[in-house]
Amino acid sequence: MDLSLNVNGRPEQFAAQPNELLVERLRDGLGLTGTKVGCDTGQCGTCVVRLDGRSVKSCLILTAAAAGSAVTTIEGVTTPGGELSGLQEALRQEHGTQCGFCTPGMVMALGELVDGTADREAPTEPEIREWLTGNLCRCTGYHSVVRGVQRACSAARADAPAQPATAAASGQEG
Amino acid sequence: MTTVTGETSPQGGGVLGQPLDSREDPQLLRGEATYVGDIDLPGTAHMAILGSSVAHAKILSIDTKAAEQLPGVLKVATAADFTDVMPLPCIWIPGGVESHFPPHPYGLPGSRPVLSGDTVRHVGDPIAVVVAETPRQAAAALAAISVEYEPLTVVTRADEALAEGAPQLHEAVPGNLNAYWTCGDKDRTDAAIAAAEVTVELDLVNQRTINSPIEPRGAVGDYNAATGEYTLYASTQGPHNHRFLLSALVLGIPFNKLRVVAPTVGGSFGTKGYLYPDMPLVLLLSKALGRPVKWVDTRTGLMNSTVQGRDHRQHVTLAGTRDGRITAVRCTSYANLGAYPSTIGPGVATALMGRSISGMYDIDAAFCEVYAAFTNTVSLGAQRGSGRAEAAFLMERLVDRYASEIGMDPAAVRRKNLVPKEKFPYDNGLGWTYDSGDYQLNFDRAIELSGYADMPARKTEARARGKRLGVGIASYVAICGVGPSTRMSKEGMLGGTWESANIRVHPTGEVTVTVGSASTGQSHGTVFAQVAADELGIDPATVQVYEGDTLKAPYGQGTYGSRSYSMAAPAIALTARKIKSKLVKAGAVFLGVPEEKVVYADGQVFEEGNEENTKTFAELAMAMWYGWGLPPEIEPALDETTHFDPPDFNYPFGTHVAVVEIDELTGETEVVAYTAVDDAGNIGNPKIVLGQIEGSILHGLGQALMEHAEYDLDGQLVSRDLNHYALPRAIDAPFFTLDKTVTPSPHNPLGAKGAGEIATVPPAAAVVNAVVDALSDLGVRHIDMPVTPEKVWRRLRGEAQ
Numbered sequence: 001m002d003l004s005l006n007v008n009g010r011p012e013q014f015a016a017q018p019n020e021l022l023v024e025r026l027r028d029g030l031g032l033t034g035t036k037v038g039c040d041t042g043q044c045g046t047c048v049v050r051l052d053g054r055s056v057k058s059c060l061i062l063t064a065a066a067a068g069s070a071v072t073t074i075e076g077v078t079t080p081g082g083e084l085s086g087l088q089e090a091l092r093q094e095h096g097t098q099c100g101f102c103t104p105g106m107v108m109a110l111g112e113l114v115d116g117t118a119d120r121e122a123p124t125e126p127e128i129r130e131w132l133t134g135n136l137c138r139c140t141g142y143h144s145v146v147r148g149v150q151r152a153c154s155a156a157r158a159d160a161p162a163q164p165a166t167a168a169a170s171g172q173e174g
Numbered sequence: 175m176t177t178v179t180g181e182t183s184p185q186g187g188g189v190l191g192q193p194l195d196s197r198e199d200p201q202l203l204r205g206e207a208t209y210v211g212d213i214d215l216p217g218t219a220h221m222a223i224l225g226s227s228v229a230h231a232k233i234l235s236i237d238t239k240a241a242e243q244l245p246g247v248l249k250v251a252t253a254a255d256f257t258d259v260m261p262l263p264c265i266w267i268p269g270g271v272e273s274h275f276p277p278h279p280y281g282l283p284g285s286r287p288v289l290s291g292d293t294v295r296h297v298g299d300p301i302a303v304v305v306a307e308t309p310r311q312a313a314a315a316l317a318a319i320s321v322e323y324e325p326l327t328v329v330t331r332a333d334e335a336l337a338e339g340a341p342q343l344h345e346a347v348p349g350n351l352n353a354y355w356t357c358g359d360k361d362r363t364d365a366a367i368a369a370a371e372v373t374v375e376l377d378l379v380n381q382r383t384i385n386s387p388i389e390p391r392g393a394v395g396d397y398n399a400a401t402g403e404y405t406l407y408a409s410t411q412g413p414h415n416h417r418f419l420l421s422a423l424v425l426g427i428p429f430n431k432l433r434v435v436a437p438t439v440g441g442s443f444g445t446k447g448y449l450y451p452d453m454p455l456v457l458l459l460s461k462a463l464g465r466p467v468k469w470v471d472t473r474t475g476l477m478n479s480t481v482q483g484r485d486h487r488q489h490v491t492l493a494g495t496r497d498g499r500i501t502a503v504r505c506t507s508y509a510n511l512g513a514y515p516s517t518i519g520p521g522v523a524t525a526l527m528g529r530s531i532s533g534m535y536d537i538d539a540a541f542c543e544v545y546a547a548f549t550n551t552v553s554l555g556a557q558r559g560s561g562r563a564e565a566a567f568l569m570e571r572l573v574d575r576y577a578s579e580i581g582m583d584p585a586a587v588r589r590k591n592l593v594p595k596e597k598f599p600y601d602n603g604l605g606w607t608y609d610s611g612d613y614q615l616n617f618d619r620a621i622e623l624s625g626y627a628d629m630p631a632r633k634t635e636a637r638a639r640g641k642r643l644g645v646g647i648a649s650y651v652a653i654c655g656v657g658p659s660t661r662m663s664k665e666g667m668l669g670g671t672w673e674s675a676n677i678r679v680h681p682t683g684e685v686t687v688t689v690g691s692a693s694t695g696q697s698h699g700t701v702f703a704q705v706a707a708d709e710l711g712i713d714p715a716t717v718q719v720y721e722g723d724t725l726k727a728p729y730g731q732g733t734y735g736s737r738s739y740s741m742a743a744p745a746i747a748l749t750a751r752k753i754k755s756k757l758v759k760a761g762a763v764f765l766g767v768p769e770e771k772v773v774y775a776d777g778q779v780f781e782e783g784n785e786e787n788t789k790t791f792a793e794l795a796m797a798m799w800y801g802w803g804l805p806p807e808i809e810p811a812l813d814e815t816t817h818f819d820p821p822d823f824n825y826p827f828g829t830h831v832a833v834v835e836i837d838e839l840t841g842e843t844e845v846v847a848y849t850a851v852d853d854a855g856n857i858g859n860p861k862i863v864l865g866q867i868e869g870s871i872l873h874g875l876g877q878a879l880m881e882h883a884e885y886d887l888d889g890q891l892v893s894r895d896l897n898h899y900a901l902p903r904a905i906d907a908p909f910f911t912l913d914k915t916v917t918p919s920p921h922n923p924l925g926a927k928g929a930g931e932i933a934t935v936p937p938a939a940a941v942v943n944a945v946v947d948a949l950s951d952l953g954v955r956h957i958d959m960p961v962t963p964e965k966v967w968r969r970l971r972g973e974a975q
Contacts, residue, residue: 028309033212034205036440038388039473043896046388074205081206088203092195095861098869099695100202101389101440107203132904136896138388138441139695141872142904144865 003067007032008076016063023047023058026073034074034104038136045135046105049073055109057134074104077111086159087114090152091145098139106135110149117153118160125150190708190924193861196697207438210392210409211470218394219248221456221469222312224302224319225478226294229330229550229889230341231323233292236302241318246311248463250319252302253291256458261287262449263423264514266521268355268546269666280423286514286553288424288451288458294323295343295513296550297890298478300451305459305467328889332510332547333487343513343548350548352511355524358541358604366502366539370493374575379958380564382485382510382883383876384893385557386901387694389440390471391480395456399464404457405433409440411447411694412732417724418669419517424454432457436722442694443873443931444556445480447734448517474895481519482883483557485510486527486564492572496580498587502539505531505568509546512553518667519554520546525665526561526653526735529605533569534613534649534827535591540603550889556734558873559652559934566650570939574646574946575955584647584943585621592617592649606653608825609919609927616853616915617649620829623911624849629833641835643846644948648830648936654928655740655824655921656731672819673737674728675745677706677753679812681799683792685710685717690730691742692722696866696930698738701858705743705924709750711777712791728815736826736928739858744922745818751923752814757794760808764789764797824919826927828852830871832940836948841967843945845875845908848937853915855927867912867933874937876902880960900960 004013007030014029026032026049035058036046047059050072077085084092087110097103113123113131123131128149132142201207238250263278264285278284290299302319306312327341334340335350343350367373394407404427410416413434421432439446452469460467471479486507493502509523528542557563573591577584592613593600600608625632629645636643656662659670676688687706691698699719707714720726730742754774761779762769771782780788789797801810833847850871857863880900884892893899918925938959945961946954954969969975 024310031214033208033214036209036389037211037470038390038440039896041473041895041897044388044473078204080204082204084200084203088200091203092199095196095199095697095865097196097199097202097695098697098865099387099389099439099441100198100207101209101387103202104205107205126905129904129907136388136901136903137869138386138443138873138901139869140865141868141870141902141910142907143868143910146904 001064003063005066006070008072018064020063021059022061022063022066025063026058032073032075036101036104038101043136044102045109046102048105048108048135050108050111055112074107077107086155087111087152090155091148094144094148094151096140096145096148102135102137106145109135114149114152114156117156122153122157188708188711189704189714190858191856192704192859194700194704194714194859196862197700198697209389209438209440210394210407213394213407213437213468215394215396215466218466218468219305219307219463220309220312221303221305221459221467222316223300223452223469224316225298225300225475227297228294228323228325229297229328230326231294232326233294233301234322234324237320238302241304241315244311244315244318246307247304247315248307249305249459250302250315253287253289256288259288259454259458260424260426261285262451263419264517264520265419265668266518267666268353268520268524269664271353271355278423285516288454296552298552299513300479303455303459305463328550328887330549330551330885330889331487332508332545332549335547335549336508336545343550347548351545352515352548353520353524353546354543355528355546356541356543357528359539360541363502363504363539363541367491367493367504370501371496372576372580373491373493374572374579375489375491376571376575376956378488378490378568378571380484380486380488380567381959383483383557383881384477384883384899385443385445385483386899387441387443387445390473390476391446391450392470393452393456394466394468395460396466397457397461403431403433405435406453406457407435407437408453409446410434410436411439411442411692411734413692413722413724414690414730415447415732416449416453419449420453425457434724436692439694443558444483444560444734446694447732448481448555450479477894477899478552478891481516481555482512482552483555483560484564485554488568490568490572492576494576498580498582498590500535500537500576500591503532503537503569503572505542507542507544509544510549510551510554511546512551513548514553516553516555518556521666522556522560523554527564530562530565530651530653531569532602532604533566534593534651536593536597542604551885558870558931562650562652563874563935563938566648566935567939570648570936570943571956574943578950585626588647588649589617606825607822608651609822609921610917611825611827611853612915612917613827616827616851617829619913619915620831620849620851623851623913624831626831636835640838642838642948644834644836644944644946646832646940646943646947648939648943649828650935651825651827652928652932652935653823654736654826654932655820656735656737657823658821659819661822670819671731672817673741673745674730674815674817675742675749676728676815677746677749679753679795681796683716683795685712686720687717687746688720688727689742689746690727690732691738692732694733696733696738697862701739701862702743702746704858705746706750709747710753710791711775736930736932740824740919740922740926740928741818743858743926744924745816747923748818749814749816752816753812756808756812760794760798760804761789763803763805764794820921822921824855824921824927826852826854826929826932828932828936830936830940832937832944834941834944834948836945836966838970841963841970843879843961843963843966845941847911848908849911850933851913851915852933853917854929854932855917855919856925857929858926863929866930868910870931870933871910871937872902872907874934875906875941878938878941878959878961882960
């Protein structure tokens with residue numbers, strides 16, 4: 001079947017099998033290999049992308065079901081070799097990676113959490129850990145990733161225009 | 175979250191010891207790093223492997239005709255197509271024992287054929303391969319291969335495999351016994367136990383676990399018909415080792431016609447250093463088809479083929495006095511090697527475990543015997559903390575059992591038996607000689623930091639909330655820095671275990687370091703640049719590190735057993751010293767002064783007493799490149815290599831304290847606090863080591879609380895994917911309090927000890943000790959891992975284990 005997707009701001013049209021998974025289209029069809037496959041059962045989260053702004057596991061969704069949507073992959077977060085996003089920079093400073101295989105999926109899954117921080121209270125550590133439960137990491141024990149998210153949220157809130165709601169919560173930063 | 179106390183300790187005032195940011199991180203964060211699954215060579219065909227669906231059977235027939243006719247299928251092959259390929263070798267049969275396995279043609283112990291032909295011995299045992307145009311076509315074709323099996327009786331436990339009447343896995347191995355291995359002094363230990371005031375015994379199951387790197391393994395083979403050269407891209411932690419084993423011992427092709435490349439590797443924890451059938455298969459099929467051949471495993475495939483870890487059943491005994499002095503320890507272990515001896519699995523199950531059992535304690539008599547048996551399960555291999563974690567578990571469980579028996583505080587018993595500082599180097603009587611340590615300092619710091627003295631009050635407070643609080647201590651010594659080649663040969667290891675480094679200084683003053691090690695996520699590019707920059711007194715940003723490609727780097731053994739920083743880094747430091755020494759000689763020429771007046775410091779040479787007369791590193795690099803005016807005894811250019819073979823291993827150590835709370839109603843165990851004080855000698859980059867410690871602890875907690883590779887009676891792996899095998903998630907990580915002590919090793923010029931995996935060694939023991947402590951008033955003396963809520967719930971209701 002002929003389908004179309006908007007991937008990282010670019011319209012893509014292609015013929016796909018009905019049983020094709022979105023992750024196969026991204027990796028094998030479009031060569032966007034930043035999205036990884038780690039478990040085949042939706043457990044590990046290395047395949048997370050954003051579909052119309054919400055993070056989804058691309059190994060659990062058919063390409064056909066995503067047709068017509070806007071997909072953002074890790075390649076859409078920065079330009080090649082370019083400046084890191086706030087979250088990526090914070091993870092870099094906290095060394096929230098090791099082997100890096102789970103990292104793109106984590107960046108995609110956590111982006112939504114960090115993006116929403118500017119205009120509401122910073123997430124607590126348990127909230128960040130809950131948010132991370134869909135992503136497995138065997139190297140880090142997650143601590144450095146949690147520190148990275150806390151750092152990114154602090155930075156996002158510091159950069160945000162002052163609002164009454166954020167001003168009230170600012171005592172929790174840091 | 176983690177609290178880290180203590181300050182970082184830079185060694186030479188330079189960049190070594192500083193928490194520099196990892197230079198590998200940006201590309202990992204952008205998704206730009208290339209893992210083996212991301213390699214897309216022109217014309218690539220895709221391979222899929224058919225694994226046995228039954229655990230033990232004769233293969234009566236394999237029909238591949240239907241598969242061959244499917245769209246896109248290029249080749250279907252079985253064992254009959256590879257009769258001229260040698261079996262995969264096993265290169266670590268425990269030293270001093272007879273190898274009971276069909277020999278490899280070169281007189282080595284064999285392991286397994288590249289594909290199994292007559293008999294399958296575990297679910298997932300590879301029996302056929304398909305190569306097709308796409309991965310989906312290859313997978314579809316696997317389903318069209320029909321295999322007729324004649325089922326054989328299955329055995330999955332080591333002790334049962336050794337019993338009379340057990341099914342036999344290999345004709346050449348009567349009774350399924352691969353090795354009976356011992357260490358220590360049996361008579362002395364037996365006598366000490368017989369004469370002891372107090373003895374305690376435990377029957378322990380150190381359950382089988384699956385390492386589960388998040389990236390499954392993969393391999394791409396690329397044969398160049400024009401040159402006759404083979405290239406293997408593989409998720410390997412030892413490309414040089416794989417090159418040696420594959421070229422000389424499996425394929426029978428010249429060593430210099432095989433290049434092995436490790437791209438970015440998505441975690442390993444021990445599993446990716448092994449030789450697997452897929453590696454020769456992609457090379458052979460690439461040659462047969464004239465195209466690159468790529469294979470990437472699935473998660474279920476990984477669970478059923480990549481080496482698994484731990485898996486001992488043990489009877490252990492400790493003897494001591496009524497006032498808390500340990501006099502002997504003895505272990506009888508049944509180790510489950512799985513269906514075939516993996517590349518180094520038999521050594522892991524014996525020497526790495528047995529020689530470590532006495533831990534941090536000064537014990538007069540110790541003995542360990544291991545029966546290493548074959549069963550119808552996936553082959554056994556290394557797993558983060560391998561061997562040492564199993565040893566720490568048995569010893570630390572015994573110490574708690576002993577403390578309870580004599581009514582003494584477990585911390586006090588440990589304190590009383592620690593190897594005293596003045597006894598180093600310390601021969602532990604089991605084959606290891608500990609290099610250095612201040613165990614008392616380390617132990618006391620862990621006990622103090624954990625708030626151990628406050629635990630009675632915390633227990634009372636927890637009970638008021640419906641929780642049972644327990645505290646568990648575990649200390650350990652881990653052998654690292656493998657190692658001295660001659661020593662390892664006595665352990666039965668085939669091949670040298672030295673490590674090499676080359677430093678090349680370019681005319682522009684930039685430096686390239688190449689090492690034989692290969693990162694699986696340890697930021698070697700950052701840390702090794704720090705080592706070279708620190709020695710040479712230059713900016714680490716000007717140092718580039720290359721590894722993981724046999725064409726770029728000199729030989730080396732790779733990354734395993736936490737050896738890279740205490741093996742490759744010293745090789746780099748020693749090479750940098752050769753460069754400095756040459757620059758001092760050349761500096762005499764360039765500065766026009768006698769050599770003894772030349773000083774090398776901060777990346778330049780100058781005349782002693784006349785610092786105006788100087789040449790910078792960049793000026794020297796260019797001058798050496800030109801080579802003008804050099805006397806005949808000084809060769810132009812700066813290019814030096816070192817092969818570092820240490821005099822002995824190194825022995826990091828530490829003490830961890832776990833605090834758990836058990837819910838009276840649900841039986842759920844929560845680790846509410848965790849304190850770890852580890853000693854890895856001098857540390858190169860504390861930011862990177864911190865991450866390794868944190869990850870290691872959670873890995874150990876995973877074994878204690880949830881991980882279990884469970885086989886049913888038919889030998890089917892029940893925990894065959896991540897829906898059925900529990901890995902710790904972010905919500906399972908408790909608050910960590912971390913600190914370190916620093917006891918440099920005398921066995922390398924950096925004073926380094928292994929660090930990467932050491933913190934995986936004690937957590938399982940610490941947590942189980944804490945759980946038993948919490949349940950002790952119910953008469954619970956032991957509980958097997960994983961400590962699931964159901965198990966605890968049953969014990970809370972008075973059921974026996």
